[in-house]
Amino acid sequence: MILTVEEGEIDMISKSGIRVVAVSDYEELSREAARRIIAAVRQHPASVLGLATGSTPEGTYRELVRDHREKGTSYQQVTTFNLDEYVGLAANDPHSYHAYMEQHLFRHLDIPRGQTHLPDGTAEEPEVECRRYEEMIREAGGIDLQVLGIGVNGHIGFNEPGTPFSSETQVVQLAESTRQANQIHFEDPEQVPTHAITMGMATILRSRGILLLASGAKKAPVIQRLLTEAEITPDLPASILRSHEDVTLIADQEALSLVGTDLD
Numbered sequence: 338m339i340l341t342v343e344e345g346e347i348d349m350i351s352k353s354g355i356r357v358v359a360v361s362d363y364e365e366l367s368r369e370a371a372r373r374i375i376a377a378v379r380q381h382p383a384s385v386l387g388l389a390t391g392s393t394p395e396g397t398y399r400e401l402v403r404d405h406r407e408k409g410t411s412y413q414q415v416t417t418f419n420l421d422e423y424v425g426l427a428a429n430d431p432h433s434y435h436a437y438m439e440q441h442l443f444r445h446l447d448i449p450r451g452q453t454h455l456p457d458g459t460a461e462e463p464e465v466e467c468r469r470y471e472e473m474i475r476e477a478g479g480i481d482l483q484v485l486g487i488g489v490n491g492h493i494g495f496n497e498p499g500t501p502f503s504s505e506t507q508v509v510q511l512a513e514s515t516r517q518a519n520q521i522h523f524e525d526p527e528q529v530p531t532h533a534i535t536m537g538m539a540t541i542l543r544s545r546g547i548l549l550l551a552s553g554a555k556k557a558p559v560i561q562r563l564l565t566e567a568e569i570t571p572d573l574p575a576s577i578l579r580s581h582e583d584v585t586l587i588a589d590q591e592a593l594s595l596v597g598t599d600l601d
């Protein structure tokens with residue numbers, strides 16, 4: 338394990354090959370993630386960003402919005418691709434990831450709407466939509482920096498355990514644990530869609546840089562598996578991130594609570 342201390346954070350490279358930035362809590366995670374995204378955009382104003390939804394990146398987006406307002410970081414040349422969208426939810430459905438992104442990020446930035454992309458969950462032919470989405474990412478030159486959350490079962494995007502590492506953007510059935518975890522965003526548990534369109538594992542892995550975010554005790558078991566289990570296996574989709582050369586995990590104390598300093 339390589340351990341350096343930088344601005345009060347513990348920054349280490351675990352034997353898994355994943356760089357770990359340990360922060361104290363969710364607020365610090367949000368600031369640190371935003372700081373890295375802002376640095377990328379300032380360095381390359383025409384960056385292609387891969388974005389995630391879920392509870393974890395909400396604070397990060399809040400920090401991006403604050404920075405845009407206070408320091409004027411511009412997103413006029415940025416292009417974004419979100420990881421996923423629920424099948425059956427229209428962009429104007431308040432539970433859709435389109436709506437989430439509008440609410441938490443896009444409407445607060447100066448990014449032109451033609452440059453923000455999510456899969457169309459209402460496409461008549463979802464398979465065609467998947468190919469179209471994949472092609473758009475390719476045409477944009479691929480993703481420079483992909484923001485990722487992680488499911489309690491190790492999913493990334495909506496790629497549930499068992500998904501082949503070679504998969505591209507695809508329609509998937511959600512695991513029951515995922516539907517349960519996401520119930521908090523719906524009034525009625527029955528409303529949680531059963532399927533989603535998600536970037537595939539190969540799509541995500543082609544990103545040049547990856548920022549994986551994990552916060553809270555609920556994520557501790559999966560983070561322990563990710564950082565300490567040796568095997569790269571579709572049973573733990575996130576384990577493939579160990580084979581990527583530029584992955585940074587920003588995790589708070591609770592998410593790292595089962596790992597401790599036992600990384601080597």
Ligand SMILES: O=P(O)(O)OC[C@H]1O[C@](O)(CO)[C@@H](O)[C@@H]1O
Binds near residue numbers: 389392487495
């Ligand atoms: O940040 P959360 O809400 O814990 O979700 C983790 C992951 O699960 C998903 O929300 C899908 O269930 C992903 O989009 C996200 O990256």
